[in-house]
Amino acid sequence: MTEQINAIPGDWVKAKLLTSINGYSPEAARKKRARGEWLEGVHWVKAPDNNYFYNWREIEIWIRQGY
Numbered sequence: 001m002t003e004q005i006n007a008i009p010g011d012w013v014k015a016k017l018l019t020s021i022n023g024y025s026p027e028a029a030r031k032k033r034a035r036g037e038w039l040e041g042v043h044w045v046k047a048p049d050n051n052y053f054y055n056w057r058e059i060e061i062w063i064r065q066g067y
Contacts (some may be wrong), residue, residue: 012045012053021056022063031053038062 009017015026021058024032033052040046043062044054 005046009056011055013056014051014053018054018056020060024059049053 003045009021013021013024015024015029019025029038029044029052033040033044036037038044038054042055043058046052
């Protein structure tokens with residue numbers, strides 16, 4: 001028997017998981033970050049280990065507001 005587990009991710013996710021949540025590819029996320037479309041500390045953060053994390057909930061708000 002196979003058991004399926006559904007999990008809701010925390011607010012901050014890496015780009016690969018962001019793709020699964022809202023469809024933005026890692027490259028699209030990088031471009032939005034570089035262009036300033038997504039704000040540091042709101043939509044993305046750079047962790048001390050130099051990994052980028054994205055707040056998918058804030059990005060969903062950004063999408064609903066029509067950018």
